[in-house]
Amino acid sequence: MGAALNQALRDALAEDPDVVVYGEDVGPLGGVFRVTDDLASDFGEERCFDSPLAESGIVGTAIGMAMYGMRPVVEMQFDAFAYPAFEQVVSHLAKMRNRTRGALTLPVVIRIPYGGGIGGVEHHSDSSEAYYTHTPGLRVVTPGTPADAYSMLREAIACDDPVVFLEPKRRYWSRQSVELPVRTRPMARSVVRRPGTDLTLIAYGPTVETALEAAEQAAAEGCEVEVVDLRQLAPFDDATVTASVRRTGRAVVVHEASVFGGYGAEVAARVTEQCFHYLEAPVLRVGGLDVPYPPPKLEEHHLPGVDRILAAVDRLQWESQWTEDHG
Amino acid sequence: MGAALNQALRDALAEDPDVVVYGEDVGPLGGVFRVTDDLASDFGEERCFDSPLAESGIVGTAIGMAMYGMRPVVEMQFDAFAYPAFEQVVSHLAKMRNRTRGALTLPVVIRIPYGGGIGGVEHHSDSSEAYYTHTPGLRVVTPGTPADAYSMLREAIACDDPVVFLEPKRRYWSRQSVELPVRTRPMARSVVRRPGTDLTLIAYGPTVETALEAAEQAAAEGCEVEVVDLRQLAPFDDATVTASVRRTGRAVVVHEASVFGGYGAEVAARVTEQCFHYLEAPVLRVGGLDVPYPPPKLEEHHLPGVDRILAAVDRLQWESQWTEDHG
Amino acid sequence: MKHTDERSRPVPPLPSQEPVRLVDRHGRRHEHSSFTAPDHAVLAELHRAMVIGRRFNQQASTLARQGRLAVYPSSKGQEAAQVGGVLALSEQDWLFPSYRDSVAMVTHGVDPVKTLTLFRGDWHSGYNPHHYRCAPQCTPLATNASHAVGLTYAARRKGRDVAALVLMGDGATSEGDAHEAYNFAAVWNTPVVFLIQNNHWAISVPVHRQSAAPTLAHKAVGYGIRGYNVDGNDAAAVHAVVAHALAEARAGHGPAIVEALTYRVDPHTNSDAPQRYRDPAEVAYWSERDPLTRLEALLRNEQIVDDGLLEIYERDAERVAGRVRERMAGQDRLDPASLFTDVYATVPPSLERQRRELAEELREV
Amino acid sequence: MKHTDERSRPVPPLPSQEPVRLVDRHGRRHEHSSFTAPDHAVLAELHRAMVIGRRFNQQASTLARQGRLAVYPSSKGQEAAQVGGVLALSEQDWLFPSYRDSVAMVTHGVDPVKTLTLFRGDWHSGYNPHHYRCAPQCTPLATNASHAVGLTYAARRKGRDVAALVLMGDGATSEGDAHEAYNFAAVWNTPVVFLIQNNHWAISVPVHRQSAAPTLAHKAVGYGIRGYNVDGNDAAAVHAVVAHALAEARAGHGPAIVEALTYRVDPHTNSDAPQRYRDPAEVAYWSERDPLTRLEALLRNEQIVDDGLLEIYERDAERVAGRVRERMAGQDRLDPASLFTDVYATVPPSLERQRRELAEELREV
Numbered sequence A, B: 001m002g003a004a005l006n007q008a009l010r011d012a013l014a015e016d017p018d019v020v021v022y023g024e025d026v027g028p029l030g031g032v033f034r035v036t037d038d039l040a041s042d043f044g045e046e047r048c049f050d051s052p053l054a055e056s057g058i059v060g061t062a063i064g065m066a067m068y069g070m071r072p073v074v075e076m077q078f079d080a081f082a083y084p085a086f087e088q089v090v091s092h093l094a095k096m097r098n099r100t101r102g103a104l105t106l107p108v109v110i111r112i113p114y115g116g117g118i119g120g121v122e123h124h125s126d127s128s129e130a131y132y133t134h135t136p137g138l139r140v141v142t143p144g145t146p147a148d149a150y151s152m153l154r155e156a157i158a159c160d161d162p163v164v165f166l167e168p169k170r171r172y173w174s175r176q177s178v179e180l181p182v183r184t185r186p187m188a189r190s191v192v193r194r195p196g197t198d199l200t201l202i203a204y205g206p207t208v209e210t211a212l213e214a215a216e217q218a219a220a221e222g223c224e225v226e227v228v229d230l231r232q233l234a235p236f237d238d239a240t241v242t243a244s245v246r247r248t249g250r251a252v253v254v255h256e257a258s259v260f261g262g263y264g265a266e267v268a269a270r271v272t273e274q275c276f277h278y279l280e281a282p283v284l285r286v287g288g289l290d291v292p293y294p295p296p297k298l299e300e301h302h303l304p305g306v307d308r309i310l311a312a313v314d315r316l317q318w319e320s321q322w323t324e325d326h327g
Numbered sequence C, D: 001m002k003h004t005d006e007r008s009r010p011v012p013p014l015p016s017q018e019p020v021r022l023v024d025r026h027g028r029r030h031e032h033s034s035f036t037a038p039d040h041a042v043l044a045e046l047h048r049a050m051v052i053g054r055r056f057n058q059q060a061s062t063l064a065r066q067g068r069l070a071v072y073p074s075s076k077g078q079e080a081a082q083v084g085g086v087l088a089l090s091e092q093d094w095l096f097p098s099y100r101d102s103v104a105m106v107t108h109g110v111d112p113v114k115t116l117t118l119f120r121g122d123w124h125s126g127y128n129p130h131h132y133r134c135a136p137q138c139t140p141l142a143t144n145a146s147h148a149v150g151l152t153y154a155a156r157r158k159g160r161d162v163a164a165l166v167l168m169g170d171g172a173t174s175e176g177d178a179h180e181a182y183n184f185a186a187v188w189n190t191p192v193v194f195l196i197q198n199n200h201w202a203i204s205v206p207v208h209r210q211s212a213a214p215t216l217a218h219k220a221v222g223y224g225i226r227g228y229n230v231d232g233n234d235a236a237a238v239h240a241v242v243a244h245a246l247a248e249a250r251a252g253h254g255p256a257i258v259e260a261l262t263y264r265v266d267p268h269t270n271s272d273a274p275q276r277y278r279d280p281a282e283v284a285y286w287s288e289r290d291p292l293t294r295l296e297a298l299l300r301n302e303q304i305v306d307d308g309l310l311e312i313y314e315r316d317a318e319r320v321a322g323r324v325r326e327r328m329a330g331q332d333r334l335d336p337a338s339l340f341t342d343v344y345a346t347v348p349p350s351l352e353r354q355r356r357e358l359a360e361e362l363r364e365v
């Protein structure tokens, strides 16, 4: 998906002179993940450049640029290194439109490579979506496929709201081929990635692929799992998920972040509110352990893999059984 | 509750020479809410003092002091002004024990006056608990009564884990009288503030009092509401809540923060997981709107008041009806 | 080789520790080797703006005492710093104020009533920033400084000659955000002047607990930019120094930090208790150095203004105060539905639902 | 009056732009008006530590290439800065390293194998910080600088004479946290020396894009503390300057910023692509200024060491490398249950449940 993101930046730079790309090492190096590869040389360093190493300053200057009509796309090098900018994001970026009754719009995109699975040392694998999705005024999106990576990044850059664009870093090297440019469904809408009748697996970003794998395996055992890719996490349009769960009666949310207070809690609570009388069993959450992200050699135990998802699927089937027997 | 907090700091300072209290304006002024009133003059400015105006530096230096055996209690002047320290809190304070396999323990208390209802201008009324509760390694607590304010702050200061101590600022002036010192239940345990049979109202911090009022009114209409005060939000011991909801079959969580992705989502999801087959209706959430905290003249529409809580109680009763009719 | 060349950046001239002063506290001109006082018209305009500013401070403080404003952070005593800085701006320039800079904003042309929207509690920011070239009043300290850097950077990219004045307090300089903004401005060479109003206190914390620097202007050295110390109660000096710094900055010679040494005579806000932390003698000391008295003396000594003109200034000030009073006496109807608009560019379905629910709640009441 | 006294703080002496150098690149002594090279024993010790450090860098880089380490940020070329700084510490002093400072840590006495725990991916930090008086290697840039301020503050409160050395890069100085730490140290007057290894690059970003300052040491002026520039490839000079700064700091004359001008000869880490951003000629230029060659030449010229001693150093270095190699060849058994201990002082019930679930999962596999 790295190549698709690169192309999206490229096309946005070519189309709109107000777009600029900056951050740490995004210039000649092309970013530590090479997502901005060759942009500096192809568009000139006026359009893609390295800034001083200070995330709050990066977001703060982006806010100022956007106040004056530009569309900055800034990169935070890793998830945990976006925290120094937290105050700018929460107290300014998210609120500026509201504070000024729409007089100031801030079309800023903050690209954040997030999540684990690449053997990174501490502070390089956080899944920080819950911090942003709880902050009204931000759009928080995350692509699960290269096509979405392209299309959603284009849409994010064109969007007049500030967008926290979470890039599932372990999917940068995903080999799924895709013809670019491509326009997928608007990012505000979730999509059903795989239809199914027995249970709804709700995933986003890095876990979409994992969920699809799990669904394949479940199918082999006769359980037809529907996979929904949420895409835009906030504001959340729950229509797709609600419709799916009302059909299947069972749901599991999957994400990498620690389960406690994670985004999955919102999905579970909301789906339960909307679908209570259709549910055969509680909505389950499969996610990271409630511990600091582990060192590389132990991260496999933290990350929600196919087995852990299938165990939840099994448990729900047992639970449904329980309902039929006692309910 | 301000007086109880002051007494707690006072007694902790008197008992343990390793305790220090510092932050912005906590010295001669006694803090903008006067919680540290007279501490500087009574204990000397070695023990209670003003620091430079930089929240990241305040938390960072507290971490260093704790590494060397002190027990710093620092104040963030208002909720939103703790955000500059977010990286120190998330990437160091929460993780240091884990990073070093217990070699470094950080008994730091961060006191944060939080929540709204005092007519504060923007950035002075945030409820930021969800940011902290999603961060493993932190203890996040919030008292709902003056007695708990005293007892929990003493316990927080004595605790070897870092504690984010959220003070419901609009309850500082609460007139409930209390004999000090007092020891209440350990902070890790939730308590039932009012027994009831028909429904469980789950509250914490500023909403405990509101929930109790709502319960009184509901009782007048013949609905016996049990009120649970969570106290320690993370790590969360759900035993009390689970037992209550299994008895009542219905639950509403109440907090001031925006509902979306708020702490109530975790409570709702968790309670549903634990109590699904006991629930007559979905766990409802009553909280702030999904908008930036409003200006003073509109905050009443944001804050979950008695009416909004009672409306949820009514809705649940209707829902139970539905279950009986169609279930 | 580049890496060796880099080391040859010159040390910018150190700020003198003696603040630039062009008018002494008795209203006499004071010679300075590098700066000259602005011309008569500007001196008169500075005074007029201070008279209005002082009256505005009084009026707003009164309204806060009466409970008509939720809070008001008065800048009484700091009028020269605010007025001197703002009047040095060119027409196209932007102002980035903090919560204490209402007088600066009024001087910059923002509708006085709208500067109070925040403090009245009606809405967060009461005006269109583009209309007045004035960013929203900023409460989280030092956080709007980098916005000014970004804005002027964008303006330059768009071929516009726009400079910016950032107002910040002595306390705010301790924040990491101040540092990052100074540094970005210096590295990007954007035309920003950071005007530090050192009013000696950050609420209850004296400046010597904020910094051990010789002066706050000396911070400039570490960014390779110019720093200036100025008597912040001398409007002529503030104007001259800020005008010079802005001219240098727009000529491409880099941003600057200007420290204006002044004093907050009133409490931090109406709910502050200054008797807890400061000696009344200090307030008395500074009251003798009042910026208005001083400039008025000069203007009278040199017959730049006469009683008639001064009366007109007073009347202008009264008119502003009167208008503010009138508007604050009434109660604006605030529509709760406005909570939901402008959170996003369009109202998302989830918020639409909350809007409906709130409307129903309100109907029921 | 206090507020006037405050302004009379003296301007600390400006750092000279010419870095302190005591040994030139050909190994000849270089006179300096204020600093003298350490004595023979220390010079020999500096060299020994650099020989070990260089070998350690090579070994760890090899292990990273072989995939036995997840990553390794080599400090080849920076050994003089790290070794010179660390050997200036007293026995009771603390070191606050970043990810690039393994050589400093080894020199400080941390078990070489344990310095690599982080990079091997076994655990976040491999040693007990109290045991070695060494904070965990810090990845979030500039964030441990304030920890050093707090620690030395606490030590003083407890009556202990403990100073700290914080190692940071040129890039890290742009972060707000660097500023806040310098400022807290200055205001609280804690004995901390901030040693900036200016290795010219922050990954791919050259230092002139980080700062427009004359030198990074000039930042000291804005905090009212001392700044020093030193030739970072001259171990004797680094030692002399840091020792002096530490002595001043512990005598209560304030913290200091020392900028050591050096160069990262290797890529940022083994997964970096330096050909994308820097000219190989630059690397060649700096390789000619290698810190080891230089000190060895002096030691030989002045017959401080002979071939025999140098061979012993090499053997010591080989032994360290061999030990590291051996320990990395094996695979430590890592217990997944350890994920749950030490998140809190005691394992809370919710985590206990997750531990049980994981144990079950693993039994099933």
Ligand SMILES: Cc1ncc(C[n+]2csc(CCOP(=O)(O)OP(=O)(O)O)c2C)c(N)n1
Residues within 6 Å of the ligand: B024, B053, B077, B081, B084, C100, C139, C140, C141, C168, C169, C170, C171, C172, C173, C199, C201, C202, C203, C264, C268
């Ligand atoms: C980030 C942040 N931290 C804390 C506060 C709370 N606060 C409001 S004003 C103030 C003092 C500011 O002092 P100074 O910068 O000197 O400005 P002055 O009020 O003197 O104009 C503090 C601590 C804040 N607004 N923002």
Ligand SMILES: Cc1ncc(C[n+]2csc(CCOP(=O)(O)OP(=O)(O)O)c2C)c(N)n1
Residues within 6 Å of the ligand: A024, A053, A077, A081, A084, D100, D139, D140, D141, D168, D169, D170, D171, D172, D173, D199, D201, D202, D203, D264, D268
């Ligand atoms: C807060 C933060 N932002 C970004 C990063 C990613 N990062 C790791 S090393 C590095 C460059 C650091 O440069 P410098 O401080 O000069 O140290 P050096 O690597 O040259 O030793 C960056 C940007 C980080 N570790 N922490």
Ligand SMILES: [Mg+2]
Residues within 6 Å of the ligand: C169, C170, C171, C197, C198, C199, C200, C201, C202, C203
């Ligand atoms: Mg001030």
Ligand SMILES: [Mg+2]
Residues within 6 Å of the ligand: D169, D170, D171, D197, D198, D199, D200, D201, D202, D203
């Ligand atoms: Mg570097």
